Structures are given as structure tokens and as C-alpha cells.
Amino acid sequence: MDPASPTRPGQNYLPSMQPPYKVSDHIDGTEPPVVDSEGYCTWKETDGLVLQWIYGTVNDTFLKQVIESNTTARNIWVKLENIFLNNKTTRAGQLNQQFSNLTLTACTSLDNYCQKLKELANQLVDVGQPVLDSRLVTQLVQGLPPEYVVISALINQLAPSWDDARTMLNHEEMHIKNQTHQGNPNMVLAATTEPPNNRGQPSTTQGRGSSQNRGGGRGYQGRNRGGRGYNRGRGNYSGGYSGGRGYPQPQQYQSWPNNP
Template sequence: MNRVLEINTTTREIWLKLKNIFLNNKTARAGHINQQFSNLTLTSCSSLDDYCQKLKELAKQLGDVGQPVLESRLVTQLVQGLPPEYAIAGALINQLSPTWDNTPTMLNHEEMHIKNQARQSTSSTVLATTTEPPDSRGPSSSNQGKGGFSSNRGGWGYQGRASSKMIASSKALATYRIGVKDIIFL
């Protein structure tokens, strides 16, 4: 306030001094906001919605300091800040050039797809066992009774038993018969 208020100063002079101070800081502010805008990523935000909101707010702040952000630049920056698991959605967005309003919706669908894939991959553990009797040529030397890999009838199979903990902890159990082997999806 000491920079603006002086003895015998008119309101017009005060206004001009304030305007000058603001305009001198405008370029520095614009540079700082532009850097924040360019460096913002989805991983630095709490959610996809938070990421989109922060980008939109920074774009508005850039407009306030005389550097408006075009919608196409806003969408491009949104895609550039996405992590690798969004690569396909990002490429599609770049190709289609959707509006800002449609882009977050497309990414929300992709986010749901990524979460579903992660959920499915963690609940699908595969265990292979043999259902045929041991090879008639006799037991293998070092793996007898220990549950190890051995060759039988021209193929490799696991000889042993699945632990009861593995089967008991499975969420879904489906057995498919393939030739003489069983594959159990846990």
C-alpha cells in the first residue's frame, strides 16, 4: 500500500499506479500459470475429474492474464498428461478431436475399462494339473512325491496337488477338460 498511497494523491493517480503494478506482474503470473498448465498430469491429481477440473481452472486463469487457451489446446494438454495405460484412448482423442465436453466422458469410459481389466486379471490365476496316472515307466528320480514338473506322454505337466488354500481362496472356480489335463481358473 505504501507504493500506491502518497500524501495529496488523487484516486485517478492511485488507480493508474495499481494498474501499472498489476500489468508489470501479469507477464510473470502468466508464465507461472502456463508452466503449471503444461506440467499438470493425471497422476498428480486425486482423480480424473479432479485433473480435468484443474486443467479447466488453469486455462481460465491464463485467459484472465491475457493468454486465452483454445479448446483444442486444452484437449491436447489433457491427453499429454495421461499415464501410459490411457495410450489408446489418448490416440483416439487426438484422431477424433472431440470437444472439451466430450473428452472427459471418453476418458471416464476408458478408466472404467482399465479398472475392470485390472479386477479380472487379479481374480484369474491359472493352475494346471494332470488327471492321468503316473507314467508306467516308474517314478522320476528326484521329483517323486514332491510335486514337480515331468514329461508324460509327450507333453509337460505338473505332477502334484493344488493346495487347499489356493482352491479355498478362489473367488470363482471353473474347470475345463483339455485332453487328459485339467486347467483350473481361480
């Protein structure tokens, strides 16, 4: 039980006592039997059991303020009711703040998050500020982290009940976990098996001769034949001095005929 709340005297507390025990007359102000009457001893024993049950319900902080000897369940109940009513406004403000600021990341799990929201809503009912189902669902969505953005939009659009919204979130949580479990290995595999893109990159392996590209033209200075240029053939070496298949060629001179 929340230490700031002494107990829950009121309509939500009494019904749990009435059907199984039929002891509401010990706390609702009904006059007890006369001391010397025939039924007083039985009433006294029952009242003692109700008193012990109330003591077991109250937290230690407020138990010290209400515990007494030679008292009745009704007297202790009235004390608790006064404490509860005196703290009602302050308690309502605290509960509203906790309810509005609660997030999934502050809880241990999605179930824990939903349980805390529901408990805070029930405590707000006890202080006279009931929480509508629509507000409970709205707060449920507002406290979700970014990875739930898709399901959050869907819940806002459909406006489901509290139970249906919880079911939708449970399914989305399973989907996110499966995606996380299956996504990382695939990403690593893709990163390790993807071949490098060598298109447009210069080759480090020289082909025939020292040329980088075959068919890249017939020389650095244009289409030159014989001794008219620096290049001959299909070499395209960056220095511009490759001839034939990439090796320098000696310039050819025409020989003169010998005189007889």
C-alpha cells in the first residue's frame, strides 16, 4: 500500500467486508448491543476481529497515529477517515502528478507500466477524482517511447477500451522484440557480404604494358601514327610515352639505298 495513503475507507472498502463477513455494522455507526445483553459477548469478539483486520490494512506510518487499547473498530475507522479526508486535496494533487508523468521507460516492463497506471487511477477514484477509461488509454499512449509511434497513432485513431489497448500493445511489444532479434544479424551479414563497388575506380593491375584502360584511345596526344606523336597503338599511360603495347618504341627512319 502506498505510504501516503493510510487506507481506503469509503465505498470501495466496505463492499469487500460486507458479503463474506457481514460486519459493516461494526464500522458504519450502528449502535452496539448493550453490555449486559445476551449478544454483547459475540459482538465484542467479532468487533475485535474487525479491529485487527483494520490494523493489518493500515501502513505503519498511520498505524502509530490510530492504534489504541480498549477501543472499537468504529472508533479506529473514524480516525482513519479523518486522516484520509484531511489529506484528500494534497493526495489528489500528488496522484495526478504521478499519473501524468508515468512512462514506460520508468517501469520494469510493459505489464508493470500498465499495472501502475491502473493502480494510480484507482487511487484517484478514492480521493474523489475518478479517471475515465478514455483518459486512462490516452495516458497509456502518452507514456510510450518512440518505437511505439505506429501503434500509438493507431490507438489514438481507434480509441479502444483499456483492455483492448493493452492487448494491442502486447502484440506490438512482441513484434518489436522479434524485429530486434532478427534484424541485427541480417544487418551484419549484409555488411560483410556486400561486394565493393569498383565501377569507375582505377585499376591497380596493369594489363598489357603500362596502360590503365584498353581501348581508351590511341595515345595521349590524339591519334598519332609512326613518329608523328608520342604514342602508338592502344596504350593510354598517364605519362604519354607508351607505344605499341605500352613499351617505348624507337623512332623508325627510312634507310637510303647503297650506291653501286
